[in-house]
Amino acid sequence: xxxxxxxxxxxxxxxxxxxxxxxxxxxxxxxxxxxxxxxxxxxxxxxxxxxxxxxxxxxxxxxxxxxxxxxxxxxxxxxxxxxxxxxxxxxxxxxxxxxxxxxxxxxxxxxxxxxxxxxxxxxxxxxxxxxxxxxxxxxxxxxxxxxxxxxxxxxxxxxxxxxxxxxxxxxxxxxxxxxxxxxxxxxxxxxxxxxxxxxxxxxxxxxxxxxxxxxxxxxxxxxxxxxxxxxxxxxxxxxxxxxxxxxxxxxxxxxxxxxxxxxxxxxxxxxxxxxxxxxxxxxxxxxxxxxxxxxxxxxxxxxxxxxxxxxxxxxxxxxxxxxxxxxxxxxxxxxxxxxxxxxxxxxxxxxxxxxxxxxxxxxxxxxxxxxxxxxxxxxxxxxxxxxxxxxxxxxxxxxxxxxxxxxxxxxxxxxxxxxxxxxxxxxxxxxxxxxxxxxxxxxxxxxxxxxxxxxxxxxxxxxxxxxxxxxxxxxxxxxxxxxxxxxxxxxxxxxxxxxxxxxxxxxxxxxxxxxxxxxxxxxxxxxxxxxxxxxxxxxxxxxxxxxxxxxxxxxxxxxxxxxxxxxxxxxxxxxxxxxxxxxxxxxxxxxxxxxxxxxxxxxxxxxxxxxxxxxxxxxxxxxxxxxxxxxxxxxxxxxxxxxxxxxxxxxxxxxxxxxxxxxxxxxxxxxxxxxxxxxxxxxxxxxxxxxxxxxxx
Amino acid sequence: xxxxxxxxxxxxxxxxxxxxxxxxxxxxxxxxxxxxxxxxxxxxxxxxxxxxxxxxxxxxxxxxxxxxxxxxxxxxxxxxxxxxxxxxxxxxxxxxxxxxxx
Numbered sequence: 001x002x003x004x005x006x007x008x009x010x011x012x013x014x015x016x017x018x019x020x021x022x023x024x025x026x027x028x029x030x031x032x033x034x035x036x037x038x039x040x041x042x043x044x045x046x047x048x049x050x051x052x053x054x055x056x057x058x059x060x061x062x063x064x065x066x067x068x069x070x071x072x073x074x075x076x077x078x079x080x081x082x083x084x085x086x087x088x089x090x091x092x093x094x095x096x097x098x099x100x101x102x103x104x105x106x107x108x109x110x111x112x113x114x115x116x117x118x119x120x121x122x123x124x125x126x127x128x129x130x131x132x133x134x135x136x137x138x139x140x141x142x143x144x145x146x147x148x149x150x151x152x153x154x155x156x157x158x159x160x161x162x163x164x165x166x167x168x169x170x171x172x173x174x175x176x177x178x179x180x181x182x183x184x185x186x187x188x189x190x191x192x193x194x195x196x197x198x199x200x201x202x203x204x205x206x207x208x209x210x211x212x213x214x215x216x217x218x219x220x221x222x223x224x225x226x227x228x229x230x231x232x233x234x235x236x237x238x239x240x241x242x243x244x245x246x247x248x249x250x251x252x253x254x255x256x257x258x259x260x261x262x263x264x265x266x267x268x269x270x271x272x273x274x275x276x277x278x279x280x281x282x283x284x285x286x287x288x289x290x291x292x293x294x295x296x297x298x299x300x301x302x303x304x305x306x307x308x309x310x311x312x313x314x315x316x317x318x319x320x321x322x323x324x325x326x327x328x329x330x331x332x333x334x335x336x337x338x339x340x341x342x343x344x345x346x347x348x349x350x351x352x353x354x355x356x357x358x359x360x361x362x363x364x365x366x367x368x369x370x371x372x373x374x375x376x377x378x379x380x381x382x383x384x385x386x387x388x389x390x391x392x393x394x395x396x397x398x399x400x401x402x403x404x405x406x407x408x409x410x411x412x413x414x415x416x417x418x419x420x421x422x423x424x425x426x427x428x429x430x431x432x433x434x435x436x437x438x439x440x441x442x443x444x445x446x447x448x449x450x451x452x453x454x455x456x457x458x459x460x461x462x463x464x465x466x467x468x469x470x471x472x473x474x475x476x477x478x479x480x481x482x483x484x485x486x487x488x489x490x491x492x493x494x495x496x497x498x499x500x501x502x503x504x505x506x507x508x509x510x511x512x513x514x515x516x517x518x519x520x521x522x523x524x525x526x527x528x529x530x531x532x533x534x535x536x537x538x539x540x541x542x543x544x545x546x547x548x549x550x551x552x553x554x555x556x557x558x559x560x561x562x563x564x565x566x567x568x569x570x571x572x573x574x575x576x577x578x579x580x581x582x583x584x585x586x587x588x589x590x591x592x593x594x595x596x597x598x599x600x601x602x603x604x605x606x607x608x609x610x611x612x613x614x615x616x617x618x619x620x621x622x623x624x625x626x627x628x629x630x631x632x633x634x635x636x637x638x639x640x641x642x643x644x645x646x647x648x649x650x651x652x653x654x655x656x657x658x659x660x661x662x663x664x665x666x667x668x669x670x671x672x673x674x675x676x677x678x679x680x681x682x683x684x685x686x687x688x689x690x691x692x693x694x695x696x697x
Numbered sequence: 698x699x700x701x702x703x704x705x706x707x708x709x710x711x712x713x714x715x716x717x718x719x720x721x722x723x724x725x726x727x728x729x730x731x732x733x734x735x736x737x738x739x740x741x742x743x744x745x746x747x748x749x750x751x752x753x754x755x756x757x758x759x760x761x762x763x764x765x766x767x768x769x770x771x772x773x774x775x776x777x778x779x780x781x782x783x784x785x786x787x788x789x790x791x792x793x794x795x796x797x798x799x
Contacts, residue, residue, distance in 0.1 A: 673795040673796050674795050676723075676791065679722050
């Protein structure tokens with residue numbers, strides 16, 4: 001397949017988005033939205049598969065540039081609507097369109113009968129357009145377009161149930177927190193243009209003129225030539241990445257984002273959008289390598305976030321929230337990986353995480369669906385008899401997240417931790433050793449909290465409490481022309497029929513089918529990054545064939561650490577594998593004891609440690625603190641502005657309005673309506689003027 | 698008899714004008730007031746004619762023709778209006794029209 005076909009990958013979902021948007025206006029067309037969306041995503045995935053072979057491999061280190069149309073050309077600023085395809089792009093496209101297709105198929109079942117059915121798929125298609133634009137962009141301006149586009153779709157989909165005040169608040173929170181990060185990103189892009197005079201990645205020739213790209217500029221610079229403004233760039237870009245990928249201190253929006261429909265949580269807030277920050281750093285690694293402090297900062301923030309979020313996940317009771325904090329934590333791992341120069345590890349973890357986290361969220365969605373919106377794991381137990389397929393699918397996802405040996409998460413997490421320890425032990429800073437140990441401890445916590453969910457929900461005696469959604473579904477107010485009041489949850493004239501189950505039930509194969517694919521990925525995707533005896537793997541070739549290859553710093557580090565031999569590396573690697581396997585199994589066993597065999601023990605333990613349990617349950621009171629430190633003062637300031645506006649500005653405007661009124665009040669009496677009065681006035685006036693003229697003469 | 702000089706004509710015009718003005722301001726009958734305005738017109742016309750003759754400039758006399766024409770047209774219109782007003786209120790007193798409302 002010609003590489004030119006890749007241009008269609010973003011535009012098919014864009015067309016689907018427009019079509020689904022039209023479907024919103026017509027009840028009969030509503031059921032068409034899902035198939036159109038799915039077809040556009042699957043064809044995007046197939047195109048990517050077809051194009052994959054054309055790109056890179058191990059040899060080419062420059063990406064292919066595909067121009068769609070001329071976009072922004074002002075002065076020296078050259079930002080065309082052009083795509084940049086290298087192996088990293090293709091990997092990201094596979095994840096986005098692949099997981100996107102599976103989630104869309106699942107959602108076709110999950111969202112069936114919902115009033116905003118077409119609206120949902122319109123937003124999902126638009127999201128895929130924005131996300132593919134983001135990963136394929138050849139310049140930072142286009143990347144920023146995609147970056148903001150996914151933010152918009154995230155906002156739209158978090159606030160999907162807009163009748164719920166909490167969903168609206170969560171959507172606003174996500175949007176506003178992302179603004180803070182995006183400010184940094186935007187400033188970073190401007191500074192890049194200011195410093196390098198270019199925003200596009202690839203070097204290309206147009207009309208006989210060679211336009212050197214950003215990567216070439218970076219590779220020409222020696223570290224000694226780097227000036228202070230250039231050192232600032234990575235830190236600004238980093239802020240954007242931390243906002244989008246929910247890292248400390250901008251992670252607060254992601255747990256709240258779980259207000260959106262579960263397929264959205266799986267697609268946007270676990271598998272794809274939130275990994276955009278990791279992708280951005282990997283893509284712009286040549287820029288990050290220019291500053292000696294940038295990547296270590298990324299590593300520290302990533303490691304700290306991983307540990308911090310994992311501790312919060314220990315005491316959450318909402319299934320989706322546990323997974324949300326685990327997403328924050330796993331994103332921390334990815335940043336740690338990129339930060340310790342193991343871009344391979346970071347991107348590998350991004351890749352495997354997309355499988356198992358999407359799987360976990362979707363199975364959580366199935367549980368929620370089966371229990372009519374129930375998400376509190378204290379109110380469910382022993383569901384394995386009711387939902388056997390979901391049970392074992394989630395088991396696979398949990399194994400992968402917990403890093404159980406030879407599952408996907410095991411290999412990728414291990415690669416990151418080994419890279420961190422390797423840098424620490426070869427004398428490049430004790431900081432890395434600390435980060436590695438923190439990562440290992442986080443792995444233990446991860447195994448525990450993941451299986452806490454699974455044992456609580458599926459094991460033990462079968463008892464559960466249904467959620468409140470059955471009643472709610474019928475009473476939901478209709479929104480606009482998407483539905484009329486008579487429309488019940490079943491759409492009779494369409495091909496979707498929703499039966500009302502009033503008890504926990506297994507999902508149909510429309511929903512479980514995609515989950516099986518994800519489960520296979522969660523089990524086996526790790527082997528793609530597993531190095532064979534010669535130290536090569538598919539994933540390594542992906543990274544080496546792209547801009548994310550950390551050449552500069554690895555060379556610098558190689559000179560620094562003579563002791564770093566391949567043998568030691570392998571030994572360390574094996575050691576890390578053994579340690580993390582043990583920790584994973586230990587975490588699972590502890591969870592099994594406390595949440596399956598001896599649940600009262602868990603309650604007693606929570607009572608003994610009630611203080612710290614409460615702190616964790618309240619997420620370290622971060623939301624409350626931010627409310628007091630940031631939100632309240634801002635509200636206060638807003639109120640002051642309001643008062644100032646009311647009293648001073650509005651007062652001035654009104655005062656101006658009063659002047660003619662008072663004037664009118666004064667002269668109103670002279671207008672009596674007596675004709676001869678006016679006559680006298682005129683005569684006297686003329687006389688006065690005449691006398692004055694005579695006197696002046 | 699002395700030869701008539703400019704000031705005689707001007708004086709005549711002024712007297713006509715002032716008589717008209719006084720009449721306009723002091724009488725309350727609409728028709729009389731209207732006639733008074735006509736008299737003020739004539740005062741102005743006399744002045745215009747006199748200046749025109751004195752300066753040997755025909756523009757003033759042209760103006761006189763214009764003013765007379767307009768005055769004739771206006772007289773027809775105004776008398777019609779006065780008749781209408783009279784029909785409406787049954788009186789020619791100008792004070793009956795102090796309020797336009799109602």
